Amino acid sequence: MNQLNKFREDISNVFKKGIKILVLSRALKSISLDLKLLAVNGIVQAGKIGSAQGQSLITLSGFLSDLPIQIAPELEDLESVSSDLARQLTVTSISIVRFLFYSNSLSSLLDDILIANKSSFRSTDFDLLNTQELNKLSKNKLLERTNQEEKKNIDLIAKVNINITYKSMDMLNKSLDLLSKAEQKILNLKRNGFIANYMGSNILIESSYLSTDQQSFIALVTNIRNIVDRLNTNLDEMNNDIKAAQNYLKYIIMSISN
Amino acid sequence: MKSEIIFESGDHKWVVFGRDPQKKNEVIDTNEFVIINNGEAMILDPGGIEIFPQVLSEITKYVSLEQIKTIFASHQDPDIASSLAMWLDLIPDIKIYCPWLWTGFLSHFGMGVNFTLNGIPDEGMEIKIGNQGSSVFAVPAHYCHSSGNYSIYDPKSRILFSGDIGAALIPIDYPLYVDDFASHIKYMEKFHLRWMPSTQHLRSWVRRVRAINPEVIAPQHGAIFAGANVTKFLDWLDNLEVGKYEMGAETTDINKTIWLKWKK
Numbered sequence: 448m449n450q451l452n453k454f455r456e457d458i459s460n461v462f463k464k465g466i467k468i469l470v471l472s473r474a475l476k477s478i479s480l481d482l483k484l485l486a487v488n489g490i491v492q493a494g495k496i497g498s499a500q501g502q503s504l505i506t507l508s509g510f511l512s513d514l515p516i517q518i519a520p521e522l523e524d525l526e527s528v529s530s531d532l533a534r535q536l537t538v539t540s541i542s543i544v545r546f547l548f549y550s551n552s553l554s555s556l557l558d559d560i561l562i563a564n565k566s567s568f569r570s571t572d573f574d575l576l577n578t579q580e581l582n583k584l585s586k587n588k589l590l591e592r593t594n595q596e597e598k599k600n601i602d603l604i605a606k607v608n609i610n611i612t613y614k615s616m617d618m619l620n621k622s623l624d625l626l627s628k629a630e631q632k633i634l635n636l637k638r639n640g641f642i643a644n645y646m647g648s649n650i651l652i653e654s655s656y657l658s659t660d661q662q663s664f665i666a667l668v669t670n671i672r673n674i675v676d677r678l679n680t681n682l683d684e685m686n687n688d689i690k691a692a693q694n695y696l697k698y699i700i701m702s703i704s705n
Numbered sequence: 706m707k708s709e710i711i712f713e714s715g716d717h718k719w720v721v722f723g724r725d726p727q728k729k730n731e732v733i734d735t736n737e738f739v740i741i742n743n744g745e746a747m748i749l750d751p752g753g754i755e756i757f758p759q760v761l762s763e764i765t766k767y768v769s770l771e772q773i774k775t776i777f778a779s780h781q782d783p784d785i786a787s788s789l790a791m792w793l794d795l796i797p798d799i800k801i802y803c804p805w806l807w808t809g810f811l812s813h814f815g816m817g818v819n820f821t822l823n824g825i826p827d828e829g830m831e832i833k834i835g836n837q838g839s840s841v842f843a844v845p846a847h848y849c850h851s852s853g854n855y856s857i858y859d860p861k862s863r864i865l866f867s868g869d870i871g872a873a874l875i876p877i878d879y880p881l882y883v884d885d886f887a888s889h890i891k892y893m894e895k896f897h898l899r900w901m902p903s904t905q906h907l908r909s910w911v912r913r914v915r916a917i918n919p920e921v922i923a924p925q926h927g928a929i930f931a932g933a934n935v936t937k938f939l940d941w942l943d944n945l946e947v948g949k950y951e952m953g954a955e956t957t958d959i960n961k962t963i964w965l966k967w968k969k
């Protein structure tokens with residue numbers, strides 16, 4: 448596979464990752480809602496007990512029911528970061544697609560010239576992703592016998608691609624920033640998931656002293672753990688996609704920043 | 706991509722580009738025309754983005770890119786206009802002319818580039834090829850096939866660029882000029898019956914073109930009409946009833962199987 452095709456594939460992959468991260472961040476909302484419903488359910492159960500133990504269970508369930516409220520802004524942020532990211536990656540990939548079309552034009556122009564000059568070199572002998580090479584392309588030794596007119600045309604196309612490269616570089620870096628932001632949000636959310644599990648364990652301990660109703664608290668905690676598991680699976684998947692997107696972006700930046 | 710000079714007199718030249726052997730199969734073959742006057746160039750229907758690299762590199766054989774001053778888009782179709790942003794990004798002071806009716810729609814091909822389009826009014830207009838030198842005329846061709854559509858007449862070469870009128874779906878090795886008109890009909894007929902929506906508007910275009918009396922009619926797909934074939938082509942169009950393509954009663958109605966599925 449040639450360098451330009453690999454480049455195109457990377458762009459398309461990073462674009463897909465961006466969309467997937469957005470979809471995953473939307474799915475988190477339903478998890479948060481489930482957690483809230485469970486906590487409310489816990490308070491109701493504890494209220495029925497009416498002893499001192501009931502009181503501490505109400506307090507614990509209260510903490511738990513506050514969690515979704517606390518993580519709501521984090522979720523909102525994550526969703527907004529993800530949608531900014533998807534938008535940024537869309538704009539970037541459109542500009543990269545333009546870059547690739549110009550690169551193909553340049554390749555075919557160079558090949559025509561090299562063939563006409565009976566040269567044994569071809570456009571694939573140039574690094575058309577490299578801005579430095581693009582900058583001095585018409586002065587390249589392989590194009591010595593090219594006339595001024597053709598050199599002007601080469602320079603014009605190369606110049607557009609240099610401009611697109613700089614702009615894309617900016618956009619790629621912005622995407623990287625957004626990915627780190629999303630990573631941070633995920634970390635915060637994971638911490639909250641850990642707290643929910645911890646609350647669940649405490650509820651379990653407190654309810655073990657109960658002579659009745661113990662069973663419904665066990666069910667409650669099992670449900671909490673299931674939801675936190677779902678949350679963690681979702682966040683881990685997002686993290687993996689973020690890591691993959693970061694790698695693609697770094698590779699893309701590397702191949703055009705010289 | 707192949708190219709050929711079809712007219713040359715003094716500093717005035719027409720070049721046709723097309724019959725691209727590198728083009729993907731699913732992409733319809735198109736003819737792009739370039740008028741070069743006084744060293745400045747105008748592209749007629751520059752083509753889709755898929756063939757942009759080939760068109761661009763082939764054009765540089767005839768003209769320096771900075772000398773491309775104008776682009777004309779006969780209508781809004783992607784095989785004509787999806788490359789516009791690429792041209793504009795490369796040569797920012799290029800002037801693009803297209804039907805006023807389609808400016809807002811064509812701007813969707815903007816690809817993030819500064820995208821300014823000059824709308825051609827319904828009655829047509831004079832368009833300068835470059836900054837100095839001669840002009841061509843945008844001749845109304847509405848509903849042939851697009852509802853906002855123009856042909857281009859160049860009085861210097863007496864060539865009329867007809868866009869999709871006269872379009873033919875031909876094999877890739879077909880000659881550039883129509884030889885035997887009668888045997889060329891089979892490549893044009895289906896295209897016209899299906900894509901041209903209005904016999905009335907087609908008749909009025911033929912009337913205008915007879916008055917203009919071009920020596921050559923050059924369509925965006927297929928082969929060029931010259932000499933006696935120009936009249937034969939116009940006569941053929943005058944006898945064509947378009948916009949009546951019938952798919953048979955069974956299928957013009959909603960497909961029965963689909964309908965029954967919806968109704969469930």
Ligand SMILES: [Fe+2]
Nearest residue numbers: 780782850869
């Ligand atoms: Fe069309």
Ligand SMILES: [Fe+2]
Nearest residue numbers: 782784869925
């Ligand atoms: Fe067309």
